[in-house]
Amino acid sequence: MVSTSETFRCTTHTPLPLRDRTGRPSCFNCIIETFQVQAYNLARRMLDDWALAEDAVQESLVSAYRAFHNYRGDNLKAWLMRIVANTCRDMMRARRSRPTSPLDPLPVDAEDADRTPSATDLPSGEESPEAHAERGELNRAIQRGLNSLQEEQRLAVVLVDIQGLSYEEVALTMNCSLGTVKSRVSRGRRGLRDFLQGIGELLPSRFRHSE
Amino acid sequence: MWSIRRNHQHIKPETLTEYLDGRLGTGAMARADRELASCEACRDELDSLRTAVVMLRQLPMEAPRRSFTMVAPPPELVRARLSPPMRLPQWAFAGAASVAAIVLAVLVSADAAGMLAPGGQLTSREADGQAMAVRVLESAVAKDQSLVADDGNPILELPAAAPAATAASAAEPSPAPLAMQLDAPPAAKPETGTAFAEPSPAPLARAAAAPVAAGEPVDTEVETELVAEPPPKAAAEALENGGQPTIESSAAASPPETGPGSLQEGMRVPAAGPESRELTVSEEEGTAAFWRVLEGLVAVAGALFLAGLVWKMTLSRRADRS
Numbered sequence: 451m452v453s454t455s456e457t458f459r460c461t462t463h464t465p466l467p468l469r470d471r472t473g474r475p476s477c478f479n480c481i482i483e484t485f486q487v488q489a490y491n492l493a494r495r496m497l498d499d500w501a502l503a504e505d506a507v508q509e510s511l512v513s514a515y516r517a518f519h520n521y522r523g524d525n526l527k528a529w530l531m532r533i534v535a536n537t538c539r540d541m542m543r544a545r546r547s548r549p550t551s552p553l554d555p556l557p558v559d560a561e562d563a564d565r566t567p568s569a570t571d572l573p574s575g576e577e578s579p580e581a582h583a584e585r586g587e588l589n590r591a592i593q594r595g596l597n598s599l600q601e602e603q604r605l606a607v608v609l610v611d612i613q614g615l616s617y618e619e620v621a622l623t624m625n626c627s628l629g630t631v632k633s634r635v636s637r638g639r640r641g642l643r644d645f646l647q648g649i650g651e652l653l654p655s656r657f658r659h660s661e
Numbered sequence: 662m663w664s665i666r667r668n669h670q671h672i673k674p675e676t677l678t679e680y681l682d683g684r685l686g687t688g689a690m691a692r693a694d695r696e697l698a699s700c701e702a703c704r705d706e707l708d709s710l711r712t713a714v715v716m717l718r719q720l721p722m723e724a725p726r727r728s729f730t731m732v733a734p735p736p737e738l739v740r741a742r743l744s745p746p747m748r749l750p751q752w753a754f755a756g757a758a759s760v761a762a763i764v765l766a767v768l769v770s771a772d773a774a775g776m777l778a779p780g781g782q783l784t785s786r787e788a789d790g791q792a793m794a795v796r797v798l799e800s801a802v803a804k805d806q807s808l809v810a811d812d813g814n815p816i817l818e819l820p821a822a823a824p825a826a827t828a829a830s831a832a833e834p835s836p837a838p839l840a841m842q843l844d845a846p847p848a849a850k851p852e853t854g855t856a857f858a859e860p861s862p863a864p865l866a867r868a869a870a871a872p873v874a875a876g877e878p879v880d881t882e883v884e885t886e887l888v889a890e891p892p893p894k895a896a897a898e899a900l901e902n903g904g905q906p907t908i909e910s911s912a913a914a915s916p917p918e919t920g921p922g923s924l925q926e927g928m929r930v931p932a933a934g935p936e937s938r939e940l941t942v943s944e945e946e947g948t949a950a951f952w953r954v955l956e957g958l959v960a961v962a963g964a965l966f967l968a969g970l971v972w973k974m975t976l977s978r979r980a981d982r983s
Contacts, residue, residue, distance in 0.1 A: 463730040479730040490725040504725060512735045592716055610682070611717035617684065636678040643713040 470521040478515055485527060486511075488613055489534045495608045496538040498597055506541055510534040527615070528622035535605055535623060542601065595645035603638035610635050672696055672703045680707070681714055747973060754970035761963030768956045777952040778945060 466478040489510060493503035510533045521529055577585075596604050602624070609615045609623060610631075620631045672680075672693060679685050680693050697704050771777050 463728075464732055466731055466734060482730050483728070486729045487722055487724055490729075491722050494723060495720075500723075500726075504727070507725065507729055511729055511731075515731070515735055588716065589720060592720060607717065611714055612720055612722075617682075632675045632678060636674040639678060639710050639713050640674060642717070643709050646713060646716065647709070 466515075468515070468518045470518055470523050472523045474523055476518075478518065481514075481526065481530070482511055485530050488527070489530060492531060492534050492608060492613060493538050495593070495596060495612060496535070496605065497541060498593055502541060502545075506537045507534065510537040513537065525619060525622055528619045531609065531613070531615070531619075531623045532625065539601065591646065591649060592642070594649075595642045598645050599638050599641045603634050603641060606631060606634035607638035607642065611639075671700065671706070674706075677703075677707055677710060681711055746969070747976065749973075751970060751973050751977070754966050754973055758963050758966035758970060761959055761966060765956060765959045765963055768952065768959060772952055772956065778949065 460477055460480060463479040463483065468476050468478045470476065486507065489507045490503055493506040493510075494500055497503050497506060510530070514530055514533050517533070596608065599607065605624060606620060609620045610617070615623065617628055617631045617635075620635075621628050624631065624634075626634075676685070676689070676693065680690070685693060697707060768777075
């Protein structure tokens with residue numbers, strides 16, 4: 451069993467040695483550091499709730515750790531995203547069956563106001579405050595468009611167009627055929643296009659022109 | 662997939678999607694380009710889709726507020742602490758409870774129908790009762806025929822025996838008391854006559870009770886012969902011993918006119934019965950008790966499985982909440 455930090459050369463975290471089905475040793479914390487941003491963004495786009503997305507990622511990583519001995523060593527990203535997607539599905543199902551209303555309801559626009567701003571949230575030196583606000587508005591419109599899609603279409607679009615996975619990886623993640631992936635991506639894009647065209651007047655001017 | 666013909670067909674959405682992602686082969690890509698150049702609708706469709714894709718791709722990848730790296734391996738699953746029976750899936754409990762319920766239902770209904778009693782293993786209670794009634798009637802007729810020859814007045818005896826037979830089949834659920842009932846009518850006959858008629862009830866009771874007590878599946882005809890045989894003998898015996906048939910028949914029709922001799926006989930009849938009766942009663946009680954105990958056990962098992970199912974569901978709900 452490989453368990454020393456020297457073997458993994460981990461400097462930023464505690465080594466968490468594991469072996470997959472083929473017996474190859476891995477440090478699970480290294481895997482987490484590699485894929486946690488992708489996993490978090492997938493959960494965030496699927497659930498549209500950053501706190502719930504963090505819970506989903508945490509839960510998915512614990513599940514992945516426990517199931518790592520079943521991992522066959524083929525495509526780690528697809529394997530992990532599949533676990534995250536399944537956790538998100540469960541959470542959405544639970545949310546549908548037990549809808550909750552916040553004690554202090556906040557408008558959708560203010561949802562992100564109380565979270566710690568990340569580097570991507572801050573306006574860059576080249577971006578004016580108006581452009582930054584415009585971009586935020588557009589992002590929220592796109593998220594609403596994603597929310598309007600069917601669950602599987604949303605997942606396919608997020609994986610292909612936001613996460614940048616190949617169709618083959620998406621087929622592995624969603625456990626379906628390549629043809630199904632094409633169909634879901636196509637329908638998802640058209641659904642999003644229709645949604646955005648429906649709210650075209652509300653979109654920033656530069657995006658209205660392009661449509 | 663798609664084609665450029667006079668009957669124009671727009672490019673399929675899936676093909677446009679692949680075109681946007683650069684997944685088409687060179688030949689397919691060239692065909693798509695030609696089609697797009699000639700069809701404005703296809704071009705518009707592609708442009709609108711491209712805009713949607715561009716908008717999606719410009720979405721920023723947001724960094725989580727914290728790192729998800731673990732300080733220590735996550736704890737073992739809570740499920741591992743469940744006791745071995747509780748690790749069985751819920752359907753196992755539900756299935757076992759259902760099977761127990763079905764078995765219990767079958768046992769109880771069979772018991773209620775009298776099929777679990779020692780004499781009723783092959784026939785139902787009603788059929789058994791009817792067979793008994795037929796037997797009693799036939800024995801009565803056989804007796805009467807012997808009597809008819811002597812006194813030529815059979816009408817008195819037949820109605821008297823028939824109610825006794827129906828009462829016997831209706832009032833007593835189990836075969837053994839029927840056996841006791843069987844020997845009652847012949848007992849009533851000599852009891853008013855003379856004290857010498859004593860031998861007749863005992864062989865009759867034994868002959869009638871023997872097949873029933875043994876629980877053997879005897880055909881009605883055979884048993885009828887068995888039952889039918891003794892009475893003529895008894896009657897003939899009674900005649901030889903000086904009994905008077907006419908008095909017998911009238912006395913059977915009116916039991917209140919019994920004398921002290923008949924009282925004595927009335928005391929003796931039950932005394933002669935117990936030999937055969939004890940056996941049948943104890944056997945029957947044993948078998949019935951066995952079935953009752955079995956029913957109780959099945960009921961308890963069903964209740965346990967049901968309780969296990971409820972407990973299992975409670976546990977899983979708690980796990981869901983946590």
